[in-house]
Amino acid sequence: MSDIFTANIPAKGYAMLSKDSKFSQFEFTRHSVGDSDILIEILYSGICHSDIHTARDEWGGTVYPCVPGHEIAGQVIAVGKNVTKFKVGDYAGVGCMVNSCQECEACKNSQEQFCQRGQTVYTYNSKDHFHEGKNTYGGYSNNIVVNQNFAIKVKANAPLDKVAPLLCAGITTYSPLKFSKIKAGDKVGVAGFGGLGMMALKYAIKMGAQVSVFARNDKKKDQALNLGATNFYTTTNINEVKERFDLIISTIPTSYDPTAYIDLLKFGGELAIVGLPPHKIAPKISIIDLVHKAGKKIYGSLIGGIKETQEMMDFSLENEIYPETIIVSPSQIDEVYEKLTNGSGEFRYVIDMRAK
Ligand code: NDP
Ligand code: ZN
Numbered sequence: 001m002s003d004i005f006t007a008n009i010p011a012k013g014y015a016m017l018s019k020d021s022k023f024s025q026f027e028f029t030r031h032s033v034g035d036s037d038i039l040i041e042i043l044y045s046g047i048c049h050s051d052i053h054t055a056r057d058e059w060g061g062t063v064y065p066c067v068p069g070h071e072i073a074g075q076v077i078a079v080g081k082n083v084t085k086f087k088v089g090d091y092a093g094v095g096c097m098v099n100s101c102q103e104c105e106a107c108k109n110s111q112e113q114f115c116q117r118g119q120t121v122y123t124y125n126s127k128d129h130f131h132e133g134k135n136t137y138g139g140y141s142n143n144i145v146v147n148q149n150f151a152i153k154v155k156a157n158a159p160l161d162k163v164a165p166l167l168c169a170g171i172t173t174y175s176p177l178k179f180s181k182i183k184a185g186d187k188v189g190v191a192g193f194g195g196l197g198m199m200a201l202k203y204a205i206k207m208g209a210q211v212s213v214f215a216r217n218d219k220k221k222d223q224a225l226n227l228g229a230t231n232f233y234t235t236t237n238i239n240e241v242k243e244r245f246d247l248i249i250s251t252i253p254t255s256y257d258p259t260a261y262i263d264l265l266k267f268g269g270e271l272a273i274v275g276l277p278p279h280k281i282a283p284k285i286s287i288i289d290l291v292h293k294a295g296k297k298i299y300g301s302l303i304g305g306i307k308e309t310q311e312m313m314d315f316s317l318e319n320e321i322y323p324e325t326i327i328v329s330p331s332q333i334d335e336v337y338e339k340l341t342n343g344s345g346e347f348r349y350v351i352d353m354r355a356k
Pocket of ligand 1: 254342
């Protein structure tokens, strides 16, 4: 290999070449390891539903070839000369962002996803403002180069296959629970019980909340109750639900009626929306409903900043809060996408990047 500190680094990944294609092997390069960068060998990469929305161009703006993956766990194999946070051999995680200006107020407050200069660099399908505007490629690959400030420290011996999904599913559900200041005794509803929903349930229970799950059928009812849910509701008879909530987190990736969930909030209760359905079918909330159903708060939530992601990682590892996972090989990615969109999906699928 040529000098990784001065030349581009070869990478091998799995890409979709158009919105209707299947995944195929794709060779590309990563930028060289800058003074503040680390090079990570990717060992596990979680499959998030956002990967599917992007790979299939359901949000618009997908650049092909598209290498998704923003739930990355691996081992540091090289560090730039100014790197202090990591050394070779350390475990590291990378989530949805790999860089930002780091100077504006939002970045200084570790809300890098809201960089006020518009320079947030997402892990894939994003313009890399710091490397000639090139398109970024994600974690369905064997390595990644990232600024040390955007890599999350993972303690030695942590189960990396379980760590990977924390980098998106973990932080995206931990963050609204914190934002809404969930505490013991609060009632939390989780709508959509897949990769994100399962993490929301686990965190909310750990925070002492009573948690109920909403799903479109009762396929995962036993799993929800075994994981500690108080109630399990199917959305077909949502209007009959008597319980009222302090917070409902919607992780739903398809079309649905958000007002049905607003109706289930206590006065002063909050609806946090993280699920982002394809733009063509994304539901809208009526201001008429908002006024008539007044006294409830609705907000969107986008992953979480790097500081909070580290806090989430430490909290998860300390309390052994891990996702329910199924390990798959890269050759199974198409099959997993199919399952996650035809209603036969389990919780989180994690790709073993060393498998074929
Ligand atoms: P998954 O596919 O793992 O889970 C989605 C779950 O929602 C499935 O269990 C599915 O059920 C269920 N579901 C689908 N439609 C409905 C419905 N109408 N009512 C109730 N449940 C429903 O997806 P993820 O958890 O990975 O992602 C969820 C969403 O969150 C995606 O839109 C993703 O893009 C978004 N996301 C947003 C982030 C943010 O920062 N805001 C970050 C990460 C993801 P079934 O098993 O029946 O299919
Ligand atoms: Zn994600």
